[in-house]
Amino acid sequence: NAGVTQTPxxxxxxxxxxxxxxxxxxxxxxxxxxxxxxxxxxxxxxxxSASEGTTDKGEVPNGYNVxxxxxxxxxxxxxxxxxxxxxxxxxxxREVLRTEAFxxxxxxxxxx
Amino acid sequence: xxxxxxxxxxxxxAEGNPLTVKCTYSVSGNPYLxxxxxxPNRGLQFLLKYITGDNLVKGSYxxxxxxxxxxxxxxxxxxxxxxxxxxxxxxxxxRSNDYKLSFGAGTTVTVRA
Numbered sequence: 001n002a003g004v005t006q007t008p009x010x011x012x013x014x015x016x017x018x019x020x021x022x023x024x025x026x027x028x029x030x031x032x033x034x035x036x037x038x039x040x041x042x043x044x045x046x047x048x049s050a051s052e053g054t055t056d057k058g059e060v061p062n063g064y065n066v067x068x069x070x071x072x073x074x075x076x077x078x079x080x081x082x083x084x085x086x087x088x089x090x091x092x093x094r095e096v097l098r099t100e101a102f103x104x105x106x107x108x109x110x111x112x
Numbered sequence: 113x114x115x116x117x118x119x120x121x122x123x124x125x126a127e128g129n130p131l132t133v134k135c136t137y138s139v140s141g142n143p144y145l146x147x148x149x150x151x152p153n154r155g156l157q158f159l160l161k162y163i164t165g166d167n168l169v170k171g172s173y174x175x176x177x178x179x180x181x182x183x184x185x186x187x188x189x190x191x192x193x194x195x196x197x198x199x200x201x202x203x204x205x206x207r208s209n210d211y212k213l214s215f216g217a218g219t220t221v222t223v224r225a
Contacts, residue, residue: 041217043202043215050211058212059214092213097208101204104155
């Protein structure tokens with residue numbers, strides 16, 4: 001049981017480049033989330049998807065787009081990367097309203 | 113607006129002493145509350161949760177937390193800390209009227225031998 005899988009694990013981008021972070025879960029969860037983690041800032045919610053076919057903005061959505069491709073997959077796209085987007089990105093998934101979230105191992109992104 | 117506050121950036125305790133990590137929340141309605149732990153270069157691991165019922169909840173690795181509705185708090189506790197408990201701890205809240213899961217800024221716990 002792989003749980004939540006994120007790819008890639010590491011990435012270096014130049015300012016202005018685009019890329020897509022991939023996330024897939026094999027637990028048949030309905031809800032999925034993207035967070036970024038920065039020192040002293042904790043985890044900040046970028047976007048979330050309550051269920052397949054829906055997405056909503058979180059606390060820091062600017063500069064990002066998401067796609068809930070199907071129930072398993074939830075991707076995060078940076079159209080024009082900026083140094084301020086250097087961070088560790090985590091994907092998570094949950095089943096129904098009351099249960100805990102399961103996290104991937106993270107993607108460490110550096111924008112130079 | 114910040115839904116979850118962890119007032120201490122760092123907590124330092126000696127091994128064998130009690131450990132407390134504080135968390136307060138500010139959401140309307142009935143919150144669902146969670147604690148997670150993160151070890152260096154790892155993802156987050158679930159420790160425990162409060163959904164309803166008994167205000168004292170027990171979780172993994174000997175941790176427990178007490179929900180206090182009047183003080184809007186959900187402090188994490190461990191009676192006797194271990195060096196291996198040194199990590200980054202996050203409190204999280206889920207609003208009962210939607211699916212938005214929000215985290216606090218985290219508290220770094222250091223347990224010295």
